[in-house]
Amino acid sequence: MNIEVYNDFNAKNLTTFKISGIIKRAYFPKNKDELVHLLKILDNPLVLGNCSNVLISSYGVNRDVIFTKKCNNIDVLDDILSVECGANGIMASKVASENGLGGLEFMIGFPGSIGGEIYMNASAQNQCISDYLVCADIFDKSTKMVKTLSKEDLNFSYRHSICQDKEYVVLSGTFMLPLTDKKIIKEKMDMNLKFRHEHQPSLKYPNCGSVFKNPENTSAGKLLDEIGAKTLTYGGAKVWEHHANFIINQNNASSSDILNLMLLMYNKVNKEKHITLKPEVIYIGSNSKEEENIWKILNTK
Numbered sequence: 001m002n003i004e005v006y007n008d009f010n011a012k013n014l015t016t017f018k019i020s021g022i023i024k025r026a027y028f029p030k031n032k033d034e035l036v037h038l039l040k041i042l043d044n045p046l047v048l049g050n051c052s053n054v055l056i057s058s059y060g061v062n063r064d065v066i067f068t069k070k071c072n073n074i075d076v077l078d079d080i081l082s083v084e085c086g087a088n089g090i091m092a093s094k095v096a097s098e099n100g101l102g103g104l105e106f107m108i109g110f111p112g113s114i115g116g117e118i119y120m121n122a123s124a125q126n127q128c129i130s131d132y133l134v135c136a137d138i139f140d141k142s143t144k145m146v147k148t149l150s151k152e153d154l155n156f157s158y159r160h161s162i163c164q165d166k167e168y169v170v171l172s173g174t175f176m177l178p179l180t181d182k183k184i185i186k187e188k189m190d191m192n193l194k195f196r197h198e199h200q201p202s203l204k205y206p207n208c209g210s211v212f213k214n215p216e217n218t219s220a221g222k223l224l225d226e227i228g229a230k231t232l233t234y235g236g237a238k239v240w241e242h243h244a245n246f247i248i249n250q251n252n253a254s255s256s257d258i259l260n261l262m263l264l265m266y267n268k269v270n271k272e273k274h275i276t277l278k279p280e281v282i283y284i285g286s287n288s289k290e291e292e293n294i295w296k297i298l299n300t301k
């Protein structure tokens with residue numbers, strides 16, 4: 001196998017936050033076989049999709065990282081859509097739509113990969129990745145074996161799947177989608193895009209989507225708005241002035257700027273609302289004690 005690999009790879013342009021971070025060794029498998037081969041031979045590699053929900057440390061990452069972007073085949077057979085993990089959700093929803101298949105309209109609006117979306121149980125506008133998922137092929141890092149898990153086995157809940165608890169890498173997902181009038185699919189997609197346009201920053205302002213998860217029975221954005229977060233800044237990072245649960249990389253922010261700003265937001269909500277926010281974005285790095293300490297505080301139970 002001739003698998004693409006780079007030493008000291010700067011991940012900046014692969015991430016939606018556009019923050020520099022040097023990866024010790026970066027692999028780009030172009031199909032499922034290459035991905036499984038790497039998972040078998042490497043020592044506990046980290047697997048990333050479209051890097052739209054991660055903050056990679058500016059101090060670099062001393063690990064092998066597999067980027068799944070090129071492992072992106074999509075097959076359609078009747079109402080069944082089979083998607084490799086690195087396929088972009090936007091592309092998957094377009095392919096479904098071209099074939100008159102509904103259920104994935106929500107994916108049109110944000111840049112995750114199918115693997116990342118299954119891992120995170122991504123959702124928007126009352127639809128979620130688990131709605132029409134039948135099963136997923138996963139690689140179990142602890143046994144180094146491939147297995148197929150049903151939707152029930154994947155144990156989905158809000159922004160959670162079993163892949164986060166076990167050492168599971170998503171290789172592909174299979175969806176059974178409802179036959180739907182293409183006009184209705186288009187209307188739903190247009191509505192999703194309009195909502196995004198009106199309520200969320202475009203990627204012109206580098207960001208990673210919602211920074212904190214919604215606590216039970218309320219929204220993180222509402223709480224953050226009430227404590228005045230929209231005016232908060234730290235270094236090159238800034239809370240977006242139109243929605244308080246988004247941080248944008250305004251001026252060459254570092255990962256420490258983002259984490260320090262998250263800490264300000266977290267502490268203010270804790271103090272003024274007595275609610276502990278939980279990060280939705282995932283920090284990746286281990287070369288800075290300061291960053292690790294902040295990340296530990298942000299993940300206090």
Ligand SMILES: Cc1cc2nc3c(=O)[nH]c(=O)nc-3n(C[C@H](O)[C@H](O)[C@H](O)COP(=O)(O)OP(=O)(O)OC[C@H]3O[C@@H](n4cnc5c(N)ncnc54)[C@H](O)[C@@H]3O)c2cc1C
Nearest residue numbers: 049050051052053110112113115116117122123124170209
């Ligand atoms: C502008 C914007 C809007 C967004 N809006 C939404 C929204 O409405 N709803 C929503 O749910 N999310 C939203 N997001 C967040 C993000 O797109 C989702 O969390 C998405 O599921 C992440 O997918 P990814 O491929 O980018 O994952 P990455 O950021 O690459 O990784 C996220 C996590 O998933 C793991 N992972 C990635 N691929 C795999 C794999 N194949 N197997 C196992 N683990 C894997 C990584 O290790 C990491 O822990 C938004 C982001 C942006 C930038």
